[in-house]
Each structure stands twice: as structure tokens, then as C-alpha cells.
Amino acid sequence: MTTLFRSMLFGSILALSLILAGCEGDDGSDGAAGPAGPAGPAGASGTDATVSTIALRFLGRYETGEFDESAAEIIDYDPSTEQVFVVNANSGRLDILDLSSPSTPTLARSLDVAADIADNSDSGTVPALGGVNSVAVHGDALAVAIEAANRQDNGYVAFYQTDGTFLSAVVAGALPDMVTYSPDGNTVLVANEGEPNGDYSVDPEGSITLIDVSGGEGALTAANVTHLRFTDFNSGGSKSLGSNVRVAAKAASVAQDLEPEYISVSSDSTTAWAVLQENNALAVIDIPGREITAVLGLGFKDHALLGNELDASNRDGGINIREWPLRGVFMPDGFDSYEYAGVTYLVTANEGDAREYLTDAADLAECNAQGGFDFDDGDCFHYLDEIRVGDILDTGATIDLPNLTRFAPDLETLVSNENLGRIKVVGDLGVTGCSGNSIAITGQPGPGCVYEGLYSYGARSFSIWNGGTGELVFDSGSDFETITAQRLGEGFNASNDDNEGDDRSDDKGPEPEAVEIATLEGRTYAFIGLERVGGIMVYDITNPEAATFVQYINTRDFSLDIEEEVDAGNLSAVGDLGPEAIKFISADDSPSGEPLLIVGNEVSGTTAVFTVSIVSNG
Numbered sequence: 001m002t003t004l005f006r007s008m009l010f011g012s013i014l015a016l017s018l019i020l021a022g023c024e025g026d027d028g029s030d031g032a033a034g035p036a037g038p039a040g041p042a043g044a045s046g047t048d049a050t051v052s053t054i055a056l057r058f059l060g061r062y063e064t065g066e067f068d069e070s071a072a073e074i075i076d077y078d079p080s081t082e083q084v085f086v087v088n089a090n091s092g093r094l095d096i097l098d099l100s101s102p103s104t105p106t107l108a109r110s111l112d113v114a115a116d117i118a119d120n121s122d123s124g125t126v127p128a129l130g131g132v133n134s135v136a137v138h139g140d141a142l143a144v145a146i147e148a149a150n151r152q153d154n155g156y157v158a159f160y161q162t163d164g165t166f167l168s169a170v171v172a173g174a175l176p177d178m179v180t181y182s183p184d185g186n187t188v189l190v191a192n193e194g195e196p197n198g199d200y201s202v203d204p205e206g207s208i209t210l211i212d213v214s215g216g217e218g219a220l221t222a223a224n225v226t227h228l229r230f231t232d233f234n235s236g237g238s239k240s241l242g243s244n245v246r247v248a249a250k251a252a253s254v255a256q257d258l259e260p261e262y263i264s265v266s267s268d269s270t271t272a273w274a275v276l277q278e279n280n281a282l283a284v285i286d287i288p289g290r291e292i293t294a295v296l297g298l299g300f301k302d303h304a305l306l307g308n309e310l311d312a313s314n315r316d317g318g319i320n321i322r323e324w325p326l327r328g329v330f331m332p333d334g335f336d337s338y339e340y341a342g343v344t345y346l347v348t349a350n351e352g353d354a355r356e357y358l359t360d361a362a363d364l365a366e367c368n369a370q371g372g373f374d375f376d377d378g379d380c381f382h383y384l385d386e387i388r389v390g391d392i393l394d395t396g397a398t399i400d401l402p403n404l405t406r407f408a409p410d411l412e413t414l415v416s417n418e419n420l421g422r423i424k425v426v427g428d429l430g431v432t433g434c435s436g437n438s439i440a441i442t443g444q445p446g447p448g449c450v451y452e453g454l455y456s457y458g459a460r461s462f463s464i465w466n467g468g469t470g471e472l473v474f475d476s477g478s479d480f481e482t483i484t485a486q487r488l489g490e491g492f493n494a495s496n497d498d499n500e501g502d503d504r505s506d507d508k509g510p511e512p513e514a515v516e517i518a519t520l521e522g523r524t525y526a527f528i529g530l531e532r533v534g535g536i537m538v539y540d541i542t543n544p545e546a547a548t549f550v551q552y553i554n555t556r557d558f559s560l561d562i563e564e565e566v567d568a569g570n571l572s573a574v575g576d577l578g579p580e581a582i583k584f585i586s587a588d589d590s591p592s593g594e595p596l597l598i599v600g601n602e603v604s605g606t607t608a609v610f611t612v613s614i615v616s617n618g
Helices: 113-119 364-370 389-395 479-491 562-567
Strands: 002-005 018-021 052-063 075-078 083-088 093-098 106-111 129-138 141-148 154-161 166-174 176-181 187-192 207-212 225-229 260-265 271-276 281-286 291-297 300-302 327-329 335-340 343-349 356-360 374-376 379-384 386-388 424-426 455-457 462-466 472-475 512-520 523-530 536-540 548-553 579-585 596-601 606-616
Touching: 052 523, 052 536, 052 548, 075 129, 075 579, 075 596, 083 129, 083 596, 093 129, 113 129, 113 141, 113 154, 113 166, 129 154, 141 166, 141 176, 154 176, 154 187, 166 176, 166 187, 166 207, 166 225, 176 260, 187 260, 187 271, 207 260, 225 291, 260 335, 271 335, 271 343, 335 512, 335 523, 343 512, 343 523, 364 374, 364 379, 386 389, 479 536, 479 548, 512 579, 512 606, 523 579
Parallel strands: 129 176, 327 455
Antiparallel strands: 002 018, 052 606, 075 083, 083 093, 093 106, 129 141, 141 154, 154 166, 176 187, 187 207, 207 225, 260 271, 271 281, 281 291, 300 327, 335 343, 343 462, 356 379, 374 379, 386 424, 424 455, 462 472, 512 523, 523 536, 536 548, 579 596, 596 606
């Protein structure tokens, strides 16, 4: 029997429709009983099994009082001091929270990382530094990634004791976006994103920095640092990219185009994987060999298939989750890894991310003088690879989908705002015939371009991949939109700074951002943060090929006008908005003796604390 979960209307009351289709014949008469078979061997005696799962419950939060200023982003925890370390991009510092009373975390102090590096430099040649991007704890040491004030220059990684005592600092690559320790504590790995500047005139290489801390973090020098580059994957190099790795035609080289975003390390500390988000790819790193061995493309998700539906428009009157002729480009952001049956699996939050490079300009004339191709309200665009489906025809390009009539009677209907017209797709994917067009320079199509496929940003899901082969073994399909539609009603696909429902359907929907993995009672769970609509999805991923939904919890208040509450200084009333990072704390490491989940929320500027309880089902 086939079950089809179709269009869901939304108003003051949410209606969900299930259309069941199938055909079942009558049973025939029973035949004569066959002879009894031989008795099977006796099974081993055992104990009664108790099936258990987990449940999250909100416990408390720390509030910075800063709204939409990225005042709480990446987080980590030190059990010996019972402190949470929180990246505060608004202040440019690292906040240290006292978690000894988990229901009421308090600010203990902040670290001015840029000042500490400058004050402790022997060479005196430290460039101006910008904001902190990432933090990682191992034992009694703390690693902090900080970018240069000019984001195309090399950043740094600073090391502290967890009591806040500065130890040392070393140079990383351009825009060190994420830092992590290997499980054995001997290596610190840094994902250096290497983004271009606003007019795309300077594009540093993306890279991976490995820092040998086996001798301690107190006296590190450049001799402890290895920078891994992607130059072997350049044209004519010794290594080849995997299939479906996105490289912009505008890029001067592959190495400059690849942008490491996030890193996870195998349990034996020998292999690491780095997400290259904009490239829709994974880099594989041999840690002992100090080498990037492969770059694997992640492929695409078919939203025309049953189970992969999405809501593609914010102008369709509400919830309308259905199949569309779209290919989702996974483009993960945060991810984590775990082992099952001797294989390492990667769990990705499939956010999606467009490339948008722009500068400030007073008017169109100034924008043209800067070399920009479009001007919009003070923004001068130099490169933009996203375009709404409804705007494609306005550029002189055409759309020629082989299966169009399955979804609409004609192209005009398909590209209307209530259908696919509003959704943003990748400008340089699925398109042919652009010879002589400026798409390679601006990212935007023009006359002669023909779209034979439409590729949207992200997959509105989480996925599980075989770390050895890069094979997709599980995807949550349309779960996130379906579940949030059922639970939130009019709050469905709201953004993270406004409670207007359906607002993000034409973008990336709930926008999965962060992943944390934990093992409790012998089972493995994934916690996935939804950056836009908010909340945490919980899945049992013990068997990577058969993950199951456990819980969705969201602490924001959809009944309030967020802008009014913020203007009135009542920020605490709106709840937690924009989860950016998640940290699990085991019962052994928890101040309360029970497992905790800590979530950094960049829009509300809050650090939220949840208890994780074991729930027996039998």
C-alpha cells in the first residue's frame, strides 16, 4: 500500500491530509497443512530487553541581551571547571559561562583573544585581528580560531588553559572558520575557508591547518604547524576531483575555490573529513600522512521523488509540501561522525549556501565604477550565483524541463509565484548554451542560456554518509518540513528574526545548521539544530541505514511580535532563535549528574540548556 502525504493548508487551524491509494485482492482459501518440520536448535537464554529512548526538556538559558548580533555562536564545555565557552562574534571575544548551576548559567568572564595574541607575540608582527570564529576544548586546554581584520589575510589559533591563562598562538590560513581536536588530543585541525573579498579581486586558497600539540600547547611555534593545500587538485595537478564537485567558473584555480567549512575526525585520530559547503563536497584528510587524499562530490537530492517533497513558495497561501522538479544541492554546514560495525559514518546538516560577493556603493554610477554588475539599495553586486526561478526568463534565458507537465500544465504556470517562481536556485547548475554570456563572471544567466534542470540550495534534511566511500546511506527526506508543519502550524518555515509563517519556503526552508552526536544507554542519537524556524530535531541513528525520529523541541514563542518585544527590551520573552551550535554533556561530566545539551543561538544571543532524560518504553 502506498501512502502519499500531500498538500497541507495552513490558517488559524492546520489541516493535514493523507491520501491513501492501493489495491488489495481477496485472500484465497487455505491449503492443506504441510508436515511439521524438525525442531530448531534451542536459543541462548537471555534477559528481558527494555527498549528506551530519550527526551529533551528545557532547563534554563544565559542571555546576552543582544538581538541578531551573533552574540552566541560556537560552543564547547570543560567538565573540570564546569564552564561553557561561547563564541561572541558581536563583541569579538570568547565568553566563559559558569554552568555549575545548569538552570541559571552566568557569565564568569570574557577573553579578548586578539589582544592576548598581540600582547604575547615575540615577533611583534601580528596583523590586526577580527572576531573569534570557533572554540574547542580538550583536557585542560582550549583552542580558539580568530580571523584577521582583513578576512583574506591569515588568521590565528590561540591556546589557553581552561582557566583562561594564555599559552601560545600560531598562524592558521585565511579565515579559520572551525577548530577541533583529534580524539587523542595530539592534533588540532583548522578549516580555513579562504573566502574572496567583496569585489572578488582577492581570493585566497582554502586550506586545512594541522597543529601538532602532542608536546603541549604552552610553547608552540611554526615548526608545529602544517598547512595542507588543495593545489594538487588544480588543473594539471596530480589529483582529480570527484564527480559533482562545484567549482565556480570565475575562480582562478580549484584551490582558491574550495572552501573548508567544518571538520570531523575518526575515533582513531587518523582520518578527518572537511565539508566544502559551497562546493557540495567532502575533503578526506590523512592526518599522520599530512595529506588531503580526496575531494568527494555529494551529488544531489531529487525533490520530484515521493518522500523528498518540500514547500517551494512563500506566496502559496501557507503550507504546501509537495513534489517539485528540483534537485537539492546538499551543501552541508555542521556535521559530526560516529562508528557503526567498524565503519565511520558522517552525519551532515544540509543547509545550503549561495555565493554572494558585494561591496557598498552610494548609487548605480559608483557601483559601475567599482566593476559591479547590479546595484540594489546600497549593495553593489560583483558575483551572485543564486536566482529565483521566476526571474530566469526575465534575463533572456529559457527553461526546458523534460518532465514539466507532471508538475504544471505549462511553463507559465510552473514559474508563477505560488508555484516555483519564488524559489532560489543555483544559477550555474543545470544550464547549457551560455557561451559568450557573462554567467561565468557574474553568476547570472542571460540570453542563450537554457535550464534543463533546476538546482535548489540545501536539502532541508540531515544525511548519513559512509565516510570511506562517500556513499549516501540515509536522508531524512521531507521530515523536517512535515514535522514542523504538524507541530508549529502558522509558525511553519518562519525566519529566525520574525514570526511570520511560510517566510523561508522560497529560500532554504527550516535550514538545518548544526549536528551533535551522543551515545546513551547503548544507542546513538543525532541532535540537529534548525537555524531558521528554530528548535532541535532528535533522531536515533544507531543503525545508520534506518534512522528514526525521536523528538522535536522548540523554545521560541510564535505568538509574540518579535520586533515589538525586542524594541520593548523584553528579549527574554521571544525564546531561543537561530541555533548555531550544539554540545552534548554526558552525565559523568555534567554539574547536575544528568546528561545535558547546550545550544548556542546566534539571533537571540542566548545559550540554552536542556536536560536529556532516558525514557523507558517497556
